[in-house]
Amino acid sequence: MAAKESNSSGAGDPARTLELLWRDGSAAPAGRRGPRQGLTVDAVVDAALALADGGGLDALTMRAVAQELGVTPMTLYTYVPGKAELLDLMLDAVFLRMDRPPFGPDEPWRTRVTAIADANRALFPRHPWLVELRIVRAPLGPGVMNKYEYELAAFEGLGLDDVARDSALTYVLGFVQSGARAELDARAVERESAMSDGEWWDAHEPLLARALDESRFPLATRVGEAAAIAYNGLYDAAHAYRFGLARVLDGLAALGARAE
Amino acid sequence: MAAKESNSSGAGDPARTLELLWRDGSAAPAGRRGPRQGLTVDAVVDAALALADGGGLDALTMRAVAQELGVTPMTLYTYVPGKAELLDLMLDAVFLRMDRPPFGPDEPWRTRVTAIADANRALFPRHPWLVELRIVRAPLGPGVMNKYEYELAAFEGLGLDDVARDSALTYVLGFVQSGARAELDARAVERESAMSDGEWWDAHEPLLARALDESRFPLATRVGEAAAIAYNGLYDAAHAYRFGLARVLDGLAALGARAE
DNA sequence: GCTTACTTTATACACTGTATAGAGTAGCCT
DNA sequence: AGGCTACTCTATACAGTGTATAAAGTAAGC
Known part of the structure; x- marks a missing residue:
């Protein structure tokens, strides 16, 4: 191979x-030939x-x-x-x-879903390789199972059936991973190119007469500039997360309202 | 290097x-020494x-x-x-x-945003490498600029200011890319492992007594099984896209309503 | 003490992007 | 015409990857 x-x-x-995933640390390897x-x-x-x-x-x-x-x-x-x-x-x-603090019984679902989103987001700075990994057919070990069990509970009280609950969790985790990937990609490029976004922009801008033509691209130039000023750069990961999470929660709320 | x-x-x-990005196909390379x-x-x-x-x-x-x-x-x-x-x-x-059919003047924003989401989603089956690429500091060539200009226009009428419009577009494109990545990853694993999700599951299920313990993981086992039946497999990309896009649009609608 | 199962090591393969150095080609100037 | 020079294209080389294969070393069980 x-x-x-x-x-x-x-x-x-x-x-x-699977044997490795559910392995016992205690394993006494008695009676095996050869060197220990x-x-x-x-x-x-x-x-x-x-x-x-x-x-x-x-x-x-x-x-x-x-x-x-x-x-x-x-x-x-x-x-x-x-x-x-x-x-x-x-x-x-x-x-x-991962830490899994129990949910309070009358904690609103928005708080709980925000908590699992935050917890997942917090994973990536510590383990940047998580965004590089293709996670398909997740290894069904104790970590994966406990995490899934815990995170499904966050959606209690939203009035979703089982299938919608799984979809909602997939949706939230996808959003978090997507943002984390963008953030880490941006940081990796800054590191590898040894150039901050600002320096990169300063190098490009004088050459960009054609790209930044206001008559050809009126919306793009106007919105792009407004965003660059607001983000204080090309991309503001924290802003994108706040914005996106609010949208995600509103979208789920609309689904819950429809289900009731 | x-x-x-x-x-x-x-x-x-x-x-x-940038010179390459905005190159003229017509370039007459007159007066260059050496072999053409x-x-x-x-x-x-x-x-x-x-x-x-x-x-x-x-x-x-x-x-x-x-x-x-x-x-x-x-x-x-x-x-x-x-x-x-x-x-x-x-x-x-x-x-x-990419095709960029003009938006009708009184086409509702949901239709327009759905159209750009669909168009972006359609990119990935044809160009699977798009999900493998780290797109940071997008090359500011004619393609990128025209695409940005066009897609920003889809949010007209939602009542967003310029910064929110850029955030909304980033949010929608992130959602689409995230789903496409999951789908292509799943397909690549099926291909590389020469095993369908169904075969993979059949191989694992008999060994999964510990993972699928209903008393330890009541929610996970119940919801997982319901989802597997509904999706007819481990993961249904089309379902995830439909579900997610509806949530994205509802979330944006809530934002628009707030802005008005 | 021999067999045998096991752990550990050494070597080898095909493949990557591209630095470097050289060989060949043709426009320009005298 | 002939040389300079800018250019295109080629050949070779490097350090690195996961792991197949084969060999060497070690200790339990008969």
Whole structure:
């Protein structure tokens, strides 16, 4: 099997993956021949998390994880079937460690949904690789399950049936992830280009006579300038989140009203 | 400068990039020394588009583009400064070729916004690489400018000020892109794993006693099953789009009402 | 003490974007 | 005409990826 660098999750042998996801840390490996293993799956996952948290998926190479742990790259393959499964384990671990404060019984749904949106948004600065990952067929480990259970409860009282509740959660999480991705992309470009948005604009603007032609693009030039002033730059992630979340909640409120 | 494979846009020398974006196809290259160029920038961009449209960014390698055009890889670098700039040109070309039927003067804003959402959604099946690309500091070429001008007009009559109009457009486009990404990710995983969602589920379900424990995860198991039945699978992109777009429009309507 | 299962290591492959250096071509000036 | 020079195009090279494969080392069970 070739490399392909797909950064996807949900590949590989299901039984082995699920066994790893629900593994017991306590496992006493009694009666196995050969040398005892010098590491644990948890150690591998933690080392991988440290690398990816610090430098994104680019920094997460099997060679780097191995070096971090003081072994050669191929050693990792006795703990984990491959990189795809390692990503599954990392994702479930992050979800498992999320804080899940219980909802008050008469907390309004807007507060609860805002809370889960905020909690998900808070994930990304700490784990920037989450926006690079294709999360399809989420690994059904303890982290994923607990998170899903908890977040579905946020929609209690909105008057949605089960299918609409799942759709609503997908919708909210999609919104949060979309904004986080835009924000992290913007920050990555600033870092890689060693140029702030302001510097980039200053470099381009003198050359942009054709693009910024007010007679050809009256709306674009006017609105673009107003937005640039209001955002104090090309893109204001915090503003986009506030604006979008208010729209999301209003949209859900309209759905709830219709359902009643 | 090392490779890094960042698939970003908005890098490189601004003047050169802008010159390429606003290039004249008609350019008579009179009075240049040395052999005449055997290709054109347009030919390079078209070859790159054909490759990326067919096989995503994985298929878009400088070597493949060169082979398609019957030259050696390094030849491309006389037409285009590098891969990042090539991606900028591809993106602007795609936007430039979008259909932009004029809006009727008393067409309601919901119809217009739905139209631009649909048009953007329609981009992705044809150009799957659009979801893989980090679009930051969009290349300010003719395609980007015309698209922005056109799409801003869709919000006429909603009663938004300029800043809110830009935010609303960003919000709508983010929603569409987010859904398209999820859909294409799902399809890519089906292809790469050579396993449909149904087969994947059949492989996992017998092993999932712990995950699907109804007493530990009552909501998750109930809602998950209802959704799986309703979607006829793990994920129904068309359903998510319909659901989400209705929520987006309702959210914008609430904003408009507030602004009036 | 031999077999056997296991852990760990070393090497190898095909592929990426592009820096660098060189070979070949043709317009311009004397 | 002949040389300079700007230009196009080619060949080679580098450091890096995930992991297949094969070999070397280790310890439990008979």
